[in-house]
Amino acid sequence: MGYKGRLIAACIVIMFNVIRYMYYHQYLDNPFEASFFVLTLIFLTVAWIGGWQYDLAKFYAEKDPLTNAYNxxxxxxxxxxxxxxxxxxxxxxxxxxxxxxxxxxxxxxxxxxxxxxxxxxxxxxxxxxxxxxxxxxxxxxxxxxxxxxxxxxxxxxxxxxxxxxxxxxxxxxxxxxxxxxxxxxxxxxxxxxxxxxxxxxxxxxxxxxxx
The missing domain is CATH 3.30.70.270 (Reverse transcriptase/Diguanylate cyclase domain)
Known part of the structure; x- marks a missing residue:
């Protein structure tokens, strides 16, 4: 089973959090708080689970579950x-x-x-x-x-x-x-x-x- 779905989901979350950091803490000059990392970790976990579901569905759509050959x-x-x-x-x-x-x-x-x-x-x-x-x-x-x-x-x-x-x-x-x-x-x-x-x-x- 590949990692494409999980990697794409993780990259989207990372990009979103970079933008979030630049907007709130650089542009608006809000104080940086540790909760930023907590929220980032939660977002990454949710994205990873969603990406895993995509990878799993793609695997079973393409592969024979018994032999792991293509279908x-x-x-x-x-x-x-x-x-x-x-x-x-x-x-x-x-x-x-x-x-x-x-x-x-x-x-x-x-x-x-x-x-x-x-x-x-x-x-x-x-x-x-x-x-x-x-x-x-x-x-x-x-x-x-x-x-x-x-x-x-x-x-x-x-x-x-x-x-x-x-x-x-x-x-x-x-x-x-x-x-x-x-x-x-x-x-x-x-x-x-x-x-x-x-x-x-x-x-x-x-x-x-x-x-």
């Missing part, structure tokens, strides 16, 4: 920004759709608590393989989308092999291995909108699943 409502806005950058730089964008195979069997065998732990583990695993400007999204129940700017030609094979290898060596007490079907689409080769790219990645993923 589907965020991806359109971020992807449009990445497309604008891609048009300027000429770099391509990879859209990777990851579906855990037989995840229902995990829930049925070990329970939903273990299933949730597995989802958090996989989300963290994808984040570990991501760059700072990548976007990891929980797309559905057991599906994730990894948007990768500035992909190199032929990165698909290396990505799939690396992730599958890591998924077969899970450092979990109950589950040590799980397979995944992975589909990949490239902007602008496979489409010029996120909807088209996700459809192409979905078709590619089901081709792998059927094999």
């Amino acid at each position: 589907r409502r965020t991806i359109d806005k971020v992807f449009k920004k990445q497309v604008s950058i891609s048009k300027c730089t000429g770099k391509k964008i990879g859209v990777v759709l990851i579906d855990l195979d037989d995840f229902k069997g995990v829930n049925d065998t070990y329970g939903h608590q273990i299933g949730d732990a597995l989802l958090r583990y996989v989300a963290d695993l994808i984040k570990m393989n991501a760059k700072s400007d990548d976007l990891i999204v929980r797309w559905g129940g057991d599906e994730f989308v990894h948007v990768i700017p500035n992909v190199e030609e032929g990165f698909q094979t290396e990505y799939v092999n690396n992730l599958k290898k890591q998924l077969t060596n899970l450092n979990m007490e109950t589950i040590t291995s799980i397979d995944a079907s992975i589909g990949i689409a490239i902007y602008p080769d496979d489409g010029d909108s996120f909807e088209m790219l996700i459809q192409q990645a979905d078709a590619s993923m089901y081709e792998m699943k059927n094999k």
Whole structure:
């Protein structure tokens, strides 16, 4: 969770109190009293709490609370920004759709608590393989989308092999291995909108699943 709301609120209070000090104690020449700091502290506390509420609301509006990955409502806005950058730089964008195979069997065998732990583990695993400007999204129940700017030609094979290898060596007490079907689409080769790219990645993923 970020600090943007709290920092902005605190800055507004500080600016207000600087103006208050200049007006009452410099311009009007009123005597300075210790209550000035007491009121400033109260204002800062109220502002910090209000800013925290804003940061919390923004966090839950953008993030999936279980995995701390982004949710589907965020991806359109971020992807449009990445497309604008891609048009300027000429770099391509990879859209990777990851579906855990037989995840229902995990829930049925070990329970939903273990299933949730597995989802958090996989989300963290994808984040570990991501760059700072990548976007990891929980797309559905057991599906994730990894948007990768500035992909190199032929990165698909290396990505799939690396992730599958890591998924077969899970450092979990109950589950040590799980397979995944992975589909990949490239902007602008496979489409010029996120909807088209996700459809192409979905078709590619089901081709792998059927094999």
